[in-house]
Amino acid sequence: MCSKGVNPNPEDQHSCLYQCELCGTQERIPNDILEYFDVIDPGDPESPATFRCERCPGIMYPVSWFRA
Numbered sequence: 281m282c283s284k285g286v287n288p289n290p291e292d293q294h295s296c297l298y299q300c301e302l303c304g305t306q307e308r309i310p311n312d313i314l315e316y317f318d319v320i321d322p323g324d325p326e327s328p329a330t331f332r333c334e335r336c337p338g339i340m341y342p343v344s345w346f347r348a
């Protein structure tokens with residue numbers, strides 16, 4: 281979902297920028313990983329794949345998710 285015109289960096293369309301909801305740490309997640317998550321967790325199509333922040337107990341969401 282992140283690669284469809286909402287990626288702030290057109291030069292890097294093979295990953296999606298994620299940001300921690302608590303500490304604001306940003307990390308790029310390769311689309312390969314996101315697709316893998318879609319496979320193992322089809323779930324709610326309105327919910328993006330999320331990751332545990334490495335620096336705090338927060339959850340990392342796509343940056344585009346915050347802007348929605």
Ligand SMILES: [Zn+2]
Binds near residue numbers: 300303304333334336
């Ligand atoms: Zn964090």
